Amino acid sequence: MSYLKINGANIYFEEHGNGSDTIVFSHGLLWSGDMFRDQVRVLKDRYRCITYDHRGQGRSEVTRSGYDIESLYEDALALIEALGCAPCHFVGLSMGGFVGLRLAIRRPDMLKSLTLIESSAEPETPETARRYRMLNIVARWIGLRVVAGRVMEIMFGPKFLNDPERAGLRHEWQERLVANHRLGITRAVSGVITRQGLAGQLDQIQTPTLIIVGDQDVATVPAEAREMHASIPNSELVIIPDAGHTSSVEEPQAVSAAMLDFLNRQAG
Numbered sequence: 001m002s003y004l005k006i007n008g009a010n011i012y013f014e015e016h017g018n019g020s021d022t023i024v025f026s027h028g029l030l031w032s033g034d035m036f037r038d039q040v041r042v043l044k045d046r047y048r049c050i051t052y053d054h055r056g057q058g059r060s061e062v063t064r065s066g067y068d069i070e071s072l073y074e075d076a077l078a079l080i081e082a083l084g085c086a087p088c089h090f091v092g093l094s095m096g097g098f099v100g101l102r103l104a105i106r107r108p109d110m111l112k113s114l115t116l117i118e119s120s121a122e123p124e125t126p127e128t129a130r131r132y133r134m135l136n137i138v139a140r141w142i143g144l145r146v147v148a149g150r151v152m153e154i155m156f157g158p159k160f161l162n163d164p165e166r167a168g169l170r171h172e173w174q175e176r177l178v179a180n181h182r183l184g185i186t187r188a189v190s191g192v193i194t195r196q197g198l199a200g201q202l203d204q205i206q207t208p209t210l211i212i213v214g215d216q217d218v219a220t221v222p223a224e225a226r227e228m229h230a231s232i233p234n235s236e237l238v239i240i241p242d243a244g245h246t247s248s249v250e251e252p253q254a255v256s257a258a259m260l261d262f263l264n265r266q267a268g
Contacts, residue, residue: 001059002014002015004079004082004083006075006078006079006082007066007071007074007075007078008063008066009055009060009061009063009066009075010060010061011052011053011054011055011060011061011075011079012033012052012053012058012059012060013033013050013051013052013053013079013083014033014050014051014052015048015049015050015083016040016044016048016049016050016051017040017043017044017045017046017047017048017049018048019044019045019046019047019048020048021047021048021088021089021112021263021267022047022048022049022050022083022085022088022089023043023047023048023049023050023088023089023090023091023263024050024052024076024079024080024085024088024089024090024091025039025040025049025050025051025052025091025092025093025096026052026054026076026090026091026092026093026095026096026097026099026100027051027052027053027054027057027058027093027095027096028093028094028095028096028118028245028246029057029094029095029188029189029192030057030151030155030177030180030185030188031057031058031176031177031246032051032053032057032058032059032176033051033052033053033058034051034058034176035093035246035248035249036049036051036091036093036248038248038249038252038253038255038256039091039248039252039255039256039259042256042260043256043259043260043263047089047263048085050079050083050085052079054072054075054095054096054188055067055072055075055184055188056181056183056184056185056187056188057180057181057184057185057188062181062183062184067187067188067190067191068191068194068195069095069098069099069102069191069192069195069196070102071191072095072098072099072191073099073102073103073106076090076099076100076103077103077107077110080110086109086110086111087109087110087111087112088110088111088112089111089112089113089114089115089263089266090103090104090110090111090113090114090115091115091117091259092114092115092116092117092119093117093118093119093246093248094117094118094119094219094220094245095188095192096117096119097116097117097118097119097120098119098120098192098195100114100115100116100119101114101116101119101121101198101202101205102198104205104207104209105198105201105202105204105205108205108206108207111207112207112208112266113207113208113209113210113262113263113266114205114207114208114209114210115209115210115211115212115259115262116209116210116211116212116225116228117212117213117247117248117255118212118213118214118217118219118220118245118246118247119211119220119225119228120220120224120225120228121197121198121199121201121202121224121227121228121231122197122199122224122227123195123196123197124192124193124194124195129193132189132192132193133193135147135150135151135189136186136189136190136193139182139185139186139189140182140183140186143178143182144177144178144180144182144185145178148174148177148178151177152170152173152174152177153218154218154219154245155173155177155219155244155245155246156170156173156244156245156246156249156250157214157216157217157242157243157244157245157250158216158244159216159242159243159244159250160242160243160244160246160249160250169249173246173249199227199231202228202231202232203231203232203233205232205233205235206233206234207234208234208235208262208266209232209234209235209236210235210236210238210258210259210262211225211228211229211232211235211236211237211238212225212237212238212239212240212247212255212258212259213225213237213238213239213240213247214239214240214242214243214244214245214247214250214251215239215240215241215242215243216242216243216244217243217244217245217247218244218245219244219245220245222239225237225239236262238258240254240255240258241254243255
């Protein structure tokens with residue numbers, strides 16, 4: 001188990017592979033770097049792969065503050081510098097993508113490429129923010145298990161949720177959800193809800209960018225991915241069939257194949 005002290009927090013990370021280029025994976029809300037385990041398995045033979053857990057999630061420290069997206073951007077920047085990764089290929093899913101967009105706009109020198117999975121440049125809508133705040137209140141004061149069923153419907157698509165052959169995998173990820181630290185996760189949710197949008201700055205991104213979205217994603221819908229694709233120069237869009245908001249877990253082979261093709265072309 002490896003930790004770095006970053007901006008006052010003990011941040012957990014893992015390193016796999018030893019290629020000349022580094023991929024840094026930044027996970028989505030409620031999860032951890034483990035959500036990229038299938039992609040790391042495919043890519044580690046060619047790339048140095050680093051996953052890390054955002055503060056308050058996974059195995060990283062639950063801190064009193066620092067959960068807003070701007071602070072998470074500073075955490076990612078410090079981690080890349082501390083591990084000597086720059087310039088790296090940065091992969092961000094949902095919340096991790098919010099971080100990746102800020103890196104590409106503000107510190108393009110740190111990146112070779114950017115992959116955005118199930119992410120958005122828009123702020124949370126008032127309606128969605130109200131719904132998430134209510135779930136957050138219940139999770140904080142009653143418990144995550146009470147809201148787990150509703151949250152699973154946001155995080156995963158219908159195919160995954162109804163596939164009898166993946167009952168065990170669904171159980172695993174629901175238990176991961178319930179195992180979150182109440183304080184850490186509710187603070188992280190608040191950070192996502194209150195984030196600022198970046199849609200007006202996307203044309204500043206010159207880093208080669210791959211945008212991946214599941215066609216069943218209800219949290220960051222495919223229309224938002226198409227808008228980013230239209231606004232980011234030199235970007236590519238891949239829509240994953242039968243995947244929801246956690247496509248790296250739901251359709252791992254399709255996500256890994258899209259990433260491998262994109263990354264190999266950057267090297268080429």
